[in-house]
Amino acid sequence: MRPARALIDLQALRHNYRLARELTGAKALAVVKADAYGHGAVRCAQALQAEADGFAVACIEEALELRAAGIKAPVLLLEGFFEASELALIAEHDLWCVVHSLWQLEAIEQSGVHKPLTLWLKMDTGMHRVGIHPKDYHSAYQRLLASGKVARIVLMSHFARADELDVDATAQQVAVFDAARKGLAAECSLRNSPAVLGWPAIKSDWVRPGIMLYGASPFEVEQAQASRLQPVMTLQSRIISVRELPAGEPVGYGARFISPRPTRVGVVAMGYADGYPRHAPTGTPVVVAGKRTGLIGRVSMDMLCVDLTEVPEATVGSPVELWGKQVLASDVAQQADTIAYQIFCNLKRVPLEYIGE
Ligand SMILES: *Cc1c(COP(=O)(O)O)cnc(C)c1O
Numbered sequence: 237m238r239p240a241r242a243l244i245d246l247q248a249l250r251h252n253y254r255l256a257r258e259l260t261g262a263k264a265l266a267v268v269k270a271d272a273y274g275h276g277a278v279r280c281a282q283a284l285q286a287e288a289d290g291f292a293v294a295c296i297e298e299a300l301e302l303r304a305a306g307i308k309a310p311v312l313l314l315e316g317f318f319e320a321s322e323l324a325l326i327a328e329h330d331l332w333c334v335v336h337s338l339w340q341l342e343a344i345e346q347s348g349v350h351k352p353l354t355l356w357l358k359m360d361t362g363m364h365r366v367g368i369h370p371k372d373y374h375s376a377y378q379r380l381l382a383s384g385k386v387a388r389i390v391l392m393s394h395f396a397r398a399d400e401l402d403v404d405a406t407a408q409q410v411a412v413f414d415a416a417r418k419g420l421a422a423e424c425s426l427r428n429s430p431a432v433l434g435w436p437a438i439k440s441d442w443v444r445p446g447i448m449l450y451g452a453s454p455f456e457v458e459q460a461q462a463s464r465l466q467p468v469m470t471l472q473s474r475i476i477s478v479r480e481l482p483a484g485e486p487v488g489y490g491a492r493f494i495s496p497r498p499t500r501v502g503v504v505a506m507g508y509a510d511g512y513p514r515h516a517p518t519g520t521p522v523v524v525a526g527k528r529t530g531l532i533g534r535v536s537m538d539m540l541c542v543d544l545t546e547v548p549e550a551t552v553g554s555p556v557e558l559w560g561k562q563v564l565a566s567d568v569a570q571q572a573d574t575i576a577y578q579i580f581c582n583l584k585r586v587p588l589e590y591i592g593e
Pocket of ligand 1: 314428429
């Protein structure tokens with residue numbers, strides 16, 4: 237069988253979840269949207285369900301997948317519903333629901349749901365994507381209460397720049413939130429991963445860690461708490477072919493690499509069809525037989541090439557780590573001009589294998 241694999245370390249996942257709780261003293265919804273950022277939502281939720289306060293997903297399809305797998309904990313729909321007809325399912329499956337727009341509020345008022353809902357009323361405090369305008373927030377809250385369809389409301393907002401520790405945008409968003417929620421006696425939820433790790437003073441009864449659960453830092457720079465995270469995914473494969481090239485020979489599509497010296501080239505069963513970023517350039521770190529080396533030439537669909545000149549012990553069958561505990565996914569992402577979030581979500585074709593159950 238093709239040796240490409242993603243190993244998912246569920247013990248590391250639990251470690252990271254506990255870190256989110258420990259750093260905040262808050263209740264934490266484990267964000268498992270987009271198939272747990274490529275890590276497998278059902279298996280990740282099962283690994284956390286004994287201790288998690290709840291889960292968060294993007295949409296009802298993702299929530300129903302968790303319910304079908306027997307997950308009983310609260311599940312929050314981070315974008316709420318897309319059509320009013322989802323409200324019946326939301327009530328039936330006891331899902332929690334974000335309300336981010338006035339059309340959703342109206343749909344709830346007009347709906348026939350009789351079971352009281354748990355709603356997270358989202359305020360636009362500066363990201364300007366979704367959320368109720370601060371000036372409309374009090375009245376939206378009162379309308380929800382008056383609708384008779386509500387069991388509980390949590391006040392929430394989302395940060396646009398919490399990963400930038402030296403800008404004041406996050407503090408400004410908190411100030412807007414605090415001013416507009418004044419007088420509303422309800423729990424609140426503000427902090428995503430960068431705010432859990434890097435903004436200890438921000439009050440948030442519920443936190444919503446996503447990327448940190450999977451062990452990747454949301455910061456571009458070193459950060460003390462982020463360095464306590466444990467990478468969960470190891471993307472691995474093996475060397476399937478080795479050749480010695482003299483100086484001056486091209487490697488791969490477009491001859492993007494020309495050997496500057498006699499070069500030992502290893503071919504790895506991994507390509508962009510697996511989600512490895514095609515734009516990772518020559519020099520992107522990779523570990524072969526326990527030794528750090530670099531990519532050479534263009535990544536192709538099913539294969540990529542690595543420099544084995546300084547790894548003479550590497551041979552056909554040698555293990556390769558594309559990212560994991562030795563090569564950080566964030567470092568590969570940075571080389572390819574993207575973020576760990578995206579390279580995790582892009583993962584496909586490779587089987588996921590779980591350890592640390
Ligand atoms: C995705 C998401 C999160 C998690 O963000 P991370 O940066 O991965 O921690 C939290 N809150 C909302 C509303 C989200 O959409």
